[in-house]
Amino acid sequence: MRVLIVVTPISSHLLPLVPLAWALAGAGHEVICAGEPGAVEVARAAGLHTVDIEAEPLPADAPPPAPARRTGGAPAAAWEPDWEALAVRWRFRVGRVIDGYLRFAREWRPHLVLSDPVEFCGTIVAGALGVPSVVHRWGTDVLTTLARGPARAALRSVCERVGTPGGLLPDPDLLLDPCPPLLRHPRAAPARPVRFVPYNGPGSYPVRGPMASPERRTICVSFSSRTIDKSGTATLAAAARAFDGLEGVRGVFTLSRARAEELAPLPGNVQVIEPTPLSQLLTRCTALIHHGGSGTGLTALRHGLPQLVLAPPLPSLGVYAERIEACGAGRSLDPGEQLDPEAIRTALREVLDDRSYRAAAGRVRDEMAAMPAPSEVVAELEELAGARPAPSRAAAPRAA
Secondary structure (H helix, E strand, C coil), rough: CCEEEEECCCCCHHHHHHHHHHHEEEEEEECEEEHHHHHHHHHHHHEEEEEEECCCCCCCCCCCCCCCCCCCCCCCHHEEECCCHHHHHHHHHHHHHHHHHHHHHHHCCCCCEEECCCCCHHHHHHHHHCCCEEEEECCCHHHHHHHHHHHHHHHHHHHHHHHHHHHHHCCCCEEEECCCCCHHHCCCCCCCCCCCCCCCCCCCCCCCCCCCCCEEEEEEEECCHHHHHHHHHHHHHHHHCCCCCCEEEEEEECCCCHHHHHCCCCCCCCEEEECCCCCHHHHHHCCCEECCCCHHHHHHCCCCCCCCCCCCCHHHHHHHHHHHHHCCHHHHHHHCCCCCCCHHHHHHHHHHHHHHHHHHHHHHHHHHHCCCHHHHHHHHHHHHHEEEEECCCCCCCCCC
């Protein structure tokens, strides 16, 4: 079986798919990740075969797409993106790369296309070639369910041009969901569960990392580099000051050396280390403070760790913050409170001292362990791909 992986050039969208890609390769299948530089760089680091897809050059007079923006003043978990602005961005990006994806797919002739929920090129390529499409969620998510209608309307002209069935954005033949039931959003579309297996990128085991003990609890503080680049380090600096006066507690911040200087001065019980694979570091920790990324949060829940979420005002991160509170495995603070060290300190004390948070995180951990491993899903993908023949070179439609 030949499996084509198509993901956006955002590393956090590929990371949850890597264990399934390994499972497919381990079962003897050919796996190639096709994408733009951001995606293929991460895929190569994970040991996957890759192919670069070059975007069509922009016309000299093309204006940049408008950034998506929030549509109201409600808390982050309660509002949705500006779908009209996103539609412009989707058309802009998909229109520049879809022909490159199709050229490679018609040459390589995959039996199955695996993609993340907002890389619509994956389902478009599968629809144009007549092969099954599998979409793999990244974790706690509802926005991609809500996005199907706006995306279908936005990409109608692209789909008509490349010849998808009915000229429409196809729905996936299978939707895989690594989100444990207790954390799942009630409006998320039904999906086939698959166990979340942490892959946080390559790195060394933190030999000199912190050790948790009953006398000294270690709290990991980790924000994605993308979040820091977009939002800065002000929230991290407030979180560092929140450790001042916390007895028997140690904060370990994962942050590049260049950014670490922006947190100074640090309390004596705060340490900054270079970014390291969280799946290794968190085995030594008591709790986690993070930005609301599903990969980061689910990695901690796999170890049964309660969490404090300081999510910036972005819908996808706000959804995680909402769900971690709803299942009782953590707390979250609204953006307006995140620059207040005292508010962070109070919330962290609650997460550490109220045993119900750790108990709830343990229940989520047990749910995750009971979900089918990626290796158990391979047989279902084989059956799905075998239901339809791969397109022959002669039968494949030519690119528009």
